[in-house]
Amino acid sequence: MINYTSTRNNAIKEKAFTAITQGISKDGGLFVPAEIPIISDNELNDMISMNYNQRAKLVLSKYLTDFTEDEISFCVDNAYTKEKFGSDNPAPVVSLSDTMSVLELWHGPTCAFKDMALQILPHLLAVSSQKTGDDKEIIILVATSGDTGKAALEGFKDAKGTKILVFYPDSGVSAMQCRQMNTQEGGNVAVCAIKGNFDDAQTGVKKIFTDKSVNQRLADKGMSFSSANSINLGRLLPQVVYYFSSYCELIEKGEIKVGEKINFVVPTGNFGNILAGYYAYKMGLPVKKLICASNKNNILTDFIDSGSYDRKREFYTTVSPSMDILISSNLERLLFDIYDKDSDAVSDLMDKLKNDGKYTVSPQIRERLSDMFCGGFCDDTKTKARIKDTFEKYGYLCDTHTAVAVEVYNQYLEKTGDKTKTVVASTASPYKFASSVLEAFGKSEETDEFKQLDELFEISKMGIPTPISELKGKAIRFNNLCTADTMEEKVFELLDLQRR
Numbered sequence: 001m002i003n004y005t006s007t008r009n010n011a012i013k014e015k016a017f018t019a020i021t022q023g024i025s026k027d028g029g030l031f032v033p034a035e036i037p038i039i040s041d042n043e044l045n046d047m048i049s050m051n052y053n054q055r056a057k058l059v060l061s062k063y064l065t066d067f068t069e070d071e072i073s074f075c076v077d078n079a080y081t082k083e084k085f086g087s088d089n090p091a092p093v094v095s096l097s098d099t100m101s102v103l104e105l106w107h108g109p110t111c112a113f114k115d116m117a118l119q120i121l122p123h124l125l126a127v128s129s130q131k132t133g134d135d136k137e138i139i140i141l142v143a144t145s146g147d148t149g150k151a152a153l154e155g156f157k158d159a160k161g162t163k164i165l166v167f168y169p170d171s172g173v174s175a176m177q178c179r180q181m182n183t184q185e186g187g188n189v190a191v192c193a194i195k196g197n198f199d200d201a202q203t204g205v206k207k208i209f210t211d212k213s214v215n216q217r218l219a220d221k222g223m224s225f226s227s228a229n230s231i232n233l234g235r236l237l238p239q240v241v242y243y244f245s246s247y248c249e250l251i252e253k254g255e256i257k258v259g260e261k262i263n264f265v266v267p268t269g270n271f272g273n274i275l276a277g278y279y280a281y282k283m284g285l286p287v288k289k290l291i292c293a294s295n296k297n298n299i300l301t302d303f304i305d306s307g308s309y310d311r312k313r314e315f316y317t318t319v320s321p322s323m324d325i326l327i328s329s330n331l332e333r334l335l336f337d338i339y340d341k342d343s344d345a346v347s348d349l350m351d352k353l354k355n356d357g358k359y360t361v362s363p364q365i366r367e368r369l370s371d372m373f374c375g376g377f378c379d380d381t382k383t384k385a386r387i388k389d390t391f392e393k394y395g396y397l398c399d400t401h402t403a404v405a406v407e408v409y410n411q412y413l414e415k416t417g418d419k420t421k422t423v424v425a426s427t428a429s430p431y432k433f434a435s436s437v438l439e440a441f442g443k444s445e446e447t448d449e450f451k452q453l454d455e456l457f458e459i460s461k462m463g464i465p466t467p468i469s470e471l472k473g474k475a476i477r478f479n480n481l482c483t484a485d486t487m488e489e490k491v492f493e494l495l496d497l498q499r500r
Contacts, residue, residue, distance in 0.1 A: 005033075008347045047248050059240055194482055
C-alpha cells in the first residue's frame with residue numbers, strides 16, 4: 001500500500017484519493033509518495049506488447065493502491081480514447097535520426113502535452129471524491145502559463161460537482177492560447193487574466209489554497225478547493241506513463257534493446273514534466289540522463305549547474321511562454337527525494353526562497369542532482385533558428401517549446417559526444433504558436449491568427465488540428481482582469497459568492 005506524505009512534513013500519511021482531492025497539503029507542501037514503487041524487469045518486458053491504455057493501467061496501479069482495478073480502468077479508458085486523441089496511441093514516437101526521436105504529446109483535444117494528464121484527472125478526482133465521502137462541490141483553482149488552463153478547462157467542462165477557475169498572465173500567453181481559454185464552453189468554467197506573470201498567478205493560487213479563512217468561507221457554502229496544476233498528484237502520476245510507453249515503443253521499432261539506457265530531453269518551466277521522467281527512472285526505467293531544457297528564463301539550468309536557485313533575476317517574456325517561469329514548483333518534490341525525505345531541510349529551503357528569493361544546496365546534494373540531470377538553455381533567436389533547421393533537415397515542424405529541447409539536445413551532443421538514443425518530449429502543436437513559428441521562416445507580416453494558420457500550412461503541409469481550426473468564429477466569453485493582490489476577491493466574484 002502506497003501512502004503519500006508532504007514535502008514539508010514527512011509525518012503526514014494520506015491515501016492517494018485524499019492527496020488527489022485535497023490538491024496541496026495543508027502545510028503548504030506538495031504530496032509525494034512515501035516510497036516510489038518499482039516496475040520489475042518482467043513487468044517492463046510485458047509492457048512492450050501492451051497498448052498505451054494497458055501500460056497506463058499498470059503504472060498507475062503501482063501508485064493508486066487504494067483504487068480498485070475497475071476504478072483505474074474506468075479512469076484510463078475514459079481519458080485516452082481515439083475520439084479525443086485521434087488514434088489508439090495518444091503519445092506516438094517519431095524517429096528523426098539514429099540518435100534522436102520525438103515523443104509527441106500534443107494529439108489531445110487542446111493540442112498540448114497537458115492533455116495527457118488533464119483528460120484523466122477529472123476521472124481520478126471523481127473516484128477520489130466518492131472515496132472521501134465528502135459531498136462538497138469541488139472548486140478547481142488553476143494558474144496557467146498557457147497550456148494547463150485550456151487543458152484543465154476542457155477536462156473539467158461540465159463535470160458534475162465541480163467548478164473550474166483559471167488565472168493566466170495578461171500578455172504572457174500566445175494569441176491562440178488566449179483565444180482557446182476565453183472561448184471555452186461549459187456552464188461551470190470561468191477565466192481571468194492577471195496583471196503580472198505566471199509566477200504571480202501561481203503564488204496567488206497557492207496563497208488562496210492555504211488561507212484558512214478562505215477555505216472556511218468555501219466550506220460554509222458547501223465547497224472545497226482542489227487543483228489541476230501539477231502541484232496536484234493526479235496531474236503528475238499520469239505523466240510517468242508516457243516515459244515507459246515511449247521506451248517500449250522504441251523497443252517495438254527495433255531502435256533499442258530491452259534494458260538499454262536512453263536519454264530524455266524535456267522542455268520545462270515548472271519542472272513537473274521532467275519530474276515525471278525522474279519518477280519513471282526511480283521506478284526502474286533504464287534512463288541515462290534527464291536533460292532539462294530551458295528558454296532565456298534559465299533558472300533551472302543555473303540551479304543544475306551551480307546548486308543555487310535564485311529567483312531574483314530579470315523575467316523574460318519569450319516565444320516559448322509556457323516556460324516563462326521563475327518559481328518551479330515541482331522542484332520541491334525532487335529536493336524531497338534527493339534530501340532522503342528530510343522535510344525539515346526542504347521546508348528550510350522553501351522558507352529561504354520565500355523570504356530571501358534564493359537558496360543553495362550542499363555540494364553533496366548538487367552531486368546527487370548532477371548524477372541524473374543536466375541542463376541547457378537558449379534564447380528566442382536560437383529557438384527560431386532550430387525550428388527552421390529541424391524542418392529543413394528532417395521535414396519535421398516543431399513548436400517553440402519543442403525547438404528549445406532540440407536545440408539543447410544538440411548542445412548536449414556537441415559538448416559530450418554522447419550518442420545514446422535520446423527522446424525529445426514534444427509538448428505542443430506548432431499551430432498553437434503559429435506567429436512565432438512563422439517568424440522562424442522569415443514570415444512575420446500577417447497579424448490575423450487564422451491567416452497565420454493557413455500560411456504555416458502552406459509551408460509545412462502539416463494538417464491544422466481541428467481543435468484549433470474550429471476556434472475561428474467562436475464567441476469570446478471571458479474578458480476578466482485582476483491583479484495578483486485581488487485574486488482572492490475575484491475568486492469569490494466568479495463563484496457568485498459575497499466575500500463578506
